[in-house]
Amino acid sequence: MIAPQDHQDPQDHQTHAKLGRRQLSHRYDGLAKVTGRAKYAAEFPVENIAYAYVVQATIPSGTIASIDQAAATRAAGVHSIITPFNAPKLTVPGNVNILQDTNVFFSGQPIAVVVARSLPEAEQAAKLLRIEYKAQPAKLDFNAVLKDARAPKRGGGDSHRGDPQASLAKATVVIDQTYSTPIQNHNPMEPHATVASWEGDKLNVYDATQGISGAQSSLARAFSIPPANVHVQCPFTGGGFGSKGYVWSHTILAAMAAKVAQRPVKLVLGRNQMFGPVGSRPNTSQHIKLAASSDGKLLLQQHDSTCYTSLISDWIESAAGATALLYDSESLTTSHSLVDLNLGMGTWMRAPGEATGSVGLEIALDELAEKLNIDPIQLRLINYAEKDPRQGLPWSSKHLRECYTQAADRFGWSKRTAQTGQHREGNKLIGYGMATANYGAGRRPSSAIVRILPNGRVFVGVGTQDLGTGTYTILAQTAADTLFLDPALVDVKLGDSTLPPSGGSGGSTTAASVCPGVYDAAVKAKLKLVQLAIADTQSPLHGAAEEDVQTKDGKLFLKSNPQRSETFTTLLGRNGDTPVEAIATSELAKDRDTFSSHSWGAIFAEVAVDADTHMVQVCRMVGTYDIGTLINQTTGINQLVGGVVWGVSMALHEETLIDPTFGRTVNENFADYHVPVNADIHQIDVTALDIPDYKFNPLGSRGIGEIGITGAAAAIANAIYNATGKRVRDLPITLDKIMNA
Numbered sequence: 001m002i003a004p005q006d007h008q009d010p011q012d013h014q015t016h017a018k019l020g021r022r023q024l025s026h027r028y029d030g031l032a033k034v035t036g037r038a039k040y041a042a043e044f045p046v047e048n049i050a051y052a053y054v055v056q057a058t059i060p061s062g063t064i065a066s067i068d069q070a071a072a073t074r075a076a077g078v079h080s081i082i083t084p085f086n087a088p089k090l091t092v093p094g095n096v097n098i099l100q101d102t103n104v105f106f107s108g109q110p111i112a113v114v115v116a117r118s119l120p121e122a123e124q125a126a127k128l129l130r131i132e133y134k135a136q137p138a139k140l141d142f143n144a145v146l147k148d149a150r151a152p153k154r155g156g157g158d159s160h161r162g163d164p165q166a167s168l169a170k171a172t173v174v175i176d177q178t179y180s181t182p183i184q185n186h187n188p189m190e191p192h193a194t195v196a197s198w199e200g201d202k203l204n205v206y207d208a209t210q211g212i213s214g215a216q217s218s219l220a221r222a223f224s225i226p227p228a229n230v231h232v233q234c235p236f237t238g239g240g241f242g243s244k245g246y247v248w249s250h251t252i253l254a255a256m257a258a259k260v261a262q263r264p265v266k267l268v269l270g271r272n273q274m275f276g277p278v279g280s281r282p283n284t285s286q287h288i289k290l291a292a293s294s295d296g297k298l299l300l301q302q303h304d305s306t307c308y309t310s311l312i313s314d315w316i317e318s319a320a321g322a323t324a325l326l327y328d329s330e331s332l333t334t335s336h337s338l339v340d341l342n343l344g345m346g347t348w349m350r351a352p353g354e355a356t357g358s359v360g361l362e363i364a365l366d367e368l369a370e371k372l373n374i375d376p377i378q379l380r381l382i383n384y385a386e387k388d389p390r391q392g393l394p395w396s397s398k399h400l401r402e403c404y405t406q407a408a409d410r411f412g413w414s415k416r417t418a419q420t421g422q423h424r425e426g427n428k429l430i431g432y433g434m435a436t437a438n439y440g441a442g443r444r445p446s447s448a449i450v451r452i453l454p455n456g457r458v459f460v461g462v463g464t465q466d467l468g469t470g471t472y473t474i475l476a477q478t479a480a481d482t483l484f485l486d487p488a489l490v491d492v493k494l495g496d497s498t499l500p501p502s503g504g505s506g507g508s509t510t511a512a513s514v515c516p517g518v519y520d521a522a523v524k525a526k527l528k529l530v531q532l533a534i535a536d537t538q539s540p541l542h543g544a545a546e547e548d549v550q551t552k553d554g555k556l557f558l559k560s561n562p563q564r565s566e567t568f569t570t571l572l573g574r575n576g577d578t579p580v581e582a583i584a585t586s587e588l589a590k591d592r593d594t595f596s597s598h599s600w601g602a603i604f605a606e607v608a609v610d611a612d613t614h615m616v617q618v619c620r621m622v623g624t625y626d627i628g629t630l631i632n633q634t635t636g637i638n639q640l641v642g643g644v645v646w647g648v649s650m651a652l653h654e655e656t657l658i659d660p661t662f663g664r665t666v667n668e669n670f671a672d673y674h675v676p677v678n679a680d681i682h683q684i685d686v687t688a689l690d691i692p693d694y695k696f697n698p699l700g701s702r703g704i705g706e707i708g709i710t711g712a713a714a715a716i717a718n719a720i721y722n723a724t725g726k727r728v729r730d731l732p733i734t735l736d737k738i739m740n741a
């Protein structure tokens, strides 16, 4: 990465300072999506395709004793049936769920694949399989085995500071409570899907994914072929929210099925198959102890979180992770423990850790504020972390104070009554609540190619994918900003493993990683173009100094004499009519160990609770976020609003229910797994401060995908308490829980 101050071209410094100036007010991919031209993984036409159906275990624990496939094999249209008894051997570490052995670790685990001429025929044949199990007792009740919680095998990233006992002894007020959040499932609109075909030992895959590079390397490893032999394409991802970040078994099974059936195979998971085999947000049980002096200063924060984990991986929902850095306190301990259950794997789900952890911590702070008789915002300001409390490093940029002030003003927080149950409108109890939002800022090295074409257009290619968040849009903008041209002249290609590699779309790292990569490549391509002009005796710019040549609206010109200019098209036309192109990789900041980067926000909620039925309506949510530069108003604010909607969902609706005997997800459909509908969502007013964080990256922009959900559920829980005086510490907050609190 060329840091702005190091680069010779003063325009580039301006580019940074004003990045986002050439905003696309519409989504780059909007037209393609609304007209149906945008193709998702399962929509690519492949000749001679067969359909695969994944058969799932119906017991939660044990082994498969036998599978009689005689009747299924004879069924109409069946090409192949793959089971643990006949599946090709693959080289996948921890080879789970890909038919390498007969173990069953959870109900719903993939145990066979039927390949047939059509999907109904595959499903029909699957029903004819005679599967015998040797069942073992299963662990399914989290609370029953909570006492057996264990430390994660590879450590839980726990934190300690100060002397907890001494701090506790000094305290005048203590909160000591347990908060819990349920299992959740992501359910993006596009289900998981893979289309796989082989040509010799070359594999072509269309995969619904948040990481084409991860899919490529996992498939290469599984089938012992070089990564270059695996071509993964995913031009559009229909949402992921973390669920498509991991390479699940169906991707590998689709490729296996194509090999066995010797024809291209399409494998699309049904909506019910999205609950379990492709990861869940684990539940959490969070024990929190906060101890403070009477002036509100936190002396001790203790946050111990336990979540379930499957028997096939140690996945931690790191709910206590952010507690170590959010507020100052002389002492702190955080820990994570796991309870082994016969359920599918845990995985990333929007703001993994922070979404759940902020529920516990931010409700606990509300309880502490009440006990201390201090305003909840004031309590947070008293304990404001001026530096990262973990290593004492300065923040690269932190404007959380402004978030509290601005959002509180817009919300009208001053009208809140601290005493509960005071504000009544007819039959509705009105309550106000707030919480802090936060999410880490991460970046990865990212490569890109930028090509300036003789026709005046610019091509940008990056081996990442747009999971629906606006990656196409902001990359068109970045190239346009760097070259000083109209973003409508930029063509972006994503979602193809033959393009320069970049990171996955996850962890709120995409914008912060891929934009600098495209910026670097665009700067390099521009320099090549400038050098071409300077060397060309027929160019009006011949012999000029590099740093004197600038670009604007498809023209090169001299800063010292703007009359001397020519268009990209004329220059390239005279020089073989070929494009000028450059590939670059943006690297991480060299001084990144000298500061800490994080995003912040303040989120406020107003609820109306029916005094008789206890039905909750979230009337208003108001949030202000400090996420560095807001690269694009439309797609950025969209992400924040989406996150806040997820917060409403988390607070009031979502919960995956497991049958305690058979281990099946009971509500594996959208009728029974509740998410908010339009009628549940009222006013959502979010803004971003848009203060660049240039220490973090040259564009000043931290991630935006996850922070919206954080704090939102706690703000609603706190508002419900303010309205009713009922403190519910177990999510989702359903009306029966309010009634019984």
Ligand code: MOS
Binding pocket: 210, 240, 241, 242, 243, 245, 348, 349, 350, 351, 352, 505, 506, 507, 508
């Ligand atoms: Mo995100 S949970 O890293 O897609």
